[in-house]
Amino acid sequence: xxxxxxxxxxxxxxxxxxxxxxxxxxxxxxxxxxxxxxxxxxxxxxxxxxxxxxxxxxxxxxxxxxxxxxxxxxxxxxxxxxxxxxxxxxxxxxxxxxxxxxxxxxxxxxxxxx
Amino acid sequence: xxxxxxxxxxxxxxxxxxxxxxxxxxxxxxxxxxxxxxxxxxxxxxxxxxxxxxxxxxxxxxxxxxxxxxxxxxxxxxxxxxxxxxxxxxxxxxxxxxxxxxxxxxxxxxxxx
Numbered sequence: 700x701x702x703x704x705x706x707x708x709x710x711x712x713x714x715x716x717x718x719x720x721x722x723x724x725x726x727x728x729x730x731x732x733x734x735x736x737x738x739x740x741x742x743x744x745x746x747x748x749x750x751x752x753x754x755x756x757x758x759x760x761x762x763x764x765x766x767x768x769x770x771x772x773x774x775x776x777x778x779x780x781x782x783x784x785x786x787x788x789x790x791x792x793x794x795x796x797x798x799x800x801x802x803x804x805x806x807x808x809x810x811x812x813x
Numbered sequence: 814x815x816x817x818x819x820x821x822x823x824x825x826x827x828x829x830x831x832x833x834x835x836x837x838x839x840x841x842x843x844x845x846x847x848x849x850x851x852x853x854x855x856x857x858x859x860x861x862x863x864x865x866x867x868x869x870x871x872x873x874x875x876x877x878x879x880x881x882x883x884x885x886x887x888x889x890x891x892x893x894x895x896x897x898x899x900x901x902x903x904x905x906x907x908x909x910x911x912x913x914x915x916x917x918x919x920x921x922x923x924x925x926x
Contacts, residue, residue, distance in 0.1 A: 741916030
């Protein structure tokens with residue numbers, strides 16, 4: 700069974716640029732959630748995708764957007780990057796088949812905005 | 814809005830000590846509670862998940878308890894080892910928002926040899 704994978708591992712961008720982060724969900728999981736974790740803080744929920752539709756969104760501006768593909772992999776896009784977007788971005792997958800919605804996290808993508 | 818708090822924020826203990834990490838949440842209508850471990854700069858590793866109908870879960874030297882009525886969970890680590898040094902996070906899902914997880918700020922644990 701393949702776990703959750705994310706790419707790239709690290710990324711450095713300049714303020715104002717756009718970035719795309721990628722996530723492959725665990726085998727058999729159809730739900731993907733994205734979280735932002737600033738240094739020294741707990742993760743904050745960005746949004747969730749279930750069967751290619753957005754299924755919940757946290758308190759993040761519209762410049763944070765996402766996609767889920769038919770194979771349940773997902774992308775997080777951030778436009779007009781700001782310095783405060785520097786963080787660890789975590790992807791988690793889950794499935795209603797487990798009946799407990801336990802979420803499995805990937806290793807994260809470290810984004811630095813300069 | 815659910816709020817999750819973890820106390821203490823940081824903890825340093827000598828090897829071999831038994832220790833307790835605390836997690837409290839404001840809305841007791843939770844579906845489950847998860848404890849995670851995070852090594853510096855890494856992703857989250859799920860340690861234990863307690864369903865709302867359960868009172869505790871055990872895995873090796875770890876034991877997590879859940880008291881929904883008081884909005885509290887504890888993670889007990891027996892006979893701590895230097896390899897246990899990490900940040901421990903608790904999280905609960907919001908069943909009205911796509912099962913988003915609300916996390917506490919974490920407890921940063923250092924176990925000294």
